[in-house]
Amino acid sequence: MHGKISYEFLKQELSGQNKKRIDSFLNSALYYTLTGRKGAWLYKSDHSLLVVCNHPLVQNNALKFMSAVLKFWEGNMILNDKYTDDMPEFYLEFFKVIEKNPDSAKGLLFMEDKRPVGFSVWDETDHETANLLVNLGDVSITGLSDYQTVRVCQHLSDRGVKYLNRGGSEKQSLDAFKAKYQPVESINLLSADVLYRKVENTNIEVHTIV
CATH class of the missing domain: 3.40.630.30 (Gcn5-related N-acetyltransferase (GNAT))
Known part of the structure; x- marks a missing residue:
């Protein structure tokens, strides 16, 4: 494409010219650019330009x-x-x-x-x-x-x-x-239930330093 890039080109590249959308914000290149969660990236060659970004929602x-x-x-x-x-x-x-x-x-x-x-x-x-x-x-x-x-x-x-x-x-x-998916590699592992109980050691004193 030659000449100055147009808003219509950006809109078509982002949303698809022939796609029917319910939410009009999905057709707004400016909305994408301003509110994209990760921002917008600009890709350009000698005669073309494309804005790519993630929809914020x-x-x-x-x-x-x-x-x-x-x-x-x-x-x-x-x-x-x-x-x-x-x-x-x-x-x-x-x-x-x-x-x-x-x-x-x-x-x-x-x-x-x-x-x-x-x-x-x-x-x-x-x-x-x-x-x-x-x-x-x-x-x-x-x-x-x-x-x-x-x-x-x-x-x-x-x-x-x-x-x-x-x-x-x-x-x-x-x-x-x-x-049943027939994995190419399988490793045999063992599991164990560890039983424990809380033990209070009366031989240890706790001091608070103020």
């Missing part, structure tokens, strides 16, 4: 959708008499980490129509290995967990990542679920 929506998936999952656990109070603790801590460090992990969100039904999250420790940290979904949807796993593998493969570490299995049923 995407990460907030992702966290909201993941929280909704967790609530649906908790509801199913309650209905199936499998729920315990400590079940959501790991996921709630995970949300805190993601909120403070949104770039610390990558993931996929799974939707059924407009309802979030699952999400998978991983990090990449090197250029060919990813660690699957979370794979949570609506247990009432048959095969969803398998589908999530396959899609994650496809996504990683497309990006050149060769291996997905699915972590350990605390239960035999979980180990069987992971084994």
